[in-house]
Amino acid sequence: MEITEAQIKHFERNGFFLLPNPLGADGVRQVDFRQQEIEAEWERTEFPQGFNRGACQFLMAGELLLHMVERPEILDAARRILGDDDIHVGACGLGDASKTVSADGRPQRQVHWHADGGPDVQQVSLRTALDRHDSSNAPLRVLPGSQHREREEVAAELLQLELATGTHDELPELCFARHPHEVEVILDPRWTLVWTPSCWHATGVKTAAGPRRAMAWNYYPSGGRTRDVEALKYLIPSWSDWPQKRQRLWGLVG
């Protein structure tokens, strides 16, 4: 997997690029199988408060997924994109997030516009769909370049577009409306999305039946986020036996 300068430049400008899935068809099949193997147990497990459930599922899947995150060519790519040799994994997730999204009673299975970060947060996320995320399966929608803009400014713009739909009696709390410059990413398991969650994003509506599973993980430069460290320690108690280098990669030691 050779990342080109053109891809890195596209990432810097627009906040994303796509590359042939580094896991390959075989890797995707293995993750698919493993995910189905653990899903029932994950569903009935209550995790300690504050743990991200998607991260718990990823970590429950164990070494197979950890190894994918640790593949040297992927780490090299992340180091080049972030311009830092000392990177770590600060967040991860596995499963069908569209199920949890609708739990707050919203009318549609759809994620509203938001950014997980901002112009000051450097991060790179790899996202692979285990089921094709096409237009009917809540595809990710990104607003290219918005990772460089002030959060308040983008939020105000999205609010105006939302009001322009003419569907609101009161000021809406969440925005879903199409932005004229958004890109709807139809993610097929054959491709992996490399993007920054500092870029504003939402999803389309899930109208298709069936699963919408994905695996994703984020790399950060030194000092960056370590959201899932406690979940990792809890679900993989053998972490303390890991070599120092591996502990460092997973943000377990600073």
Ligand SMILES: [Fe+2]
């Ligand atoms: Fe997000």
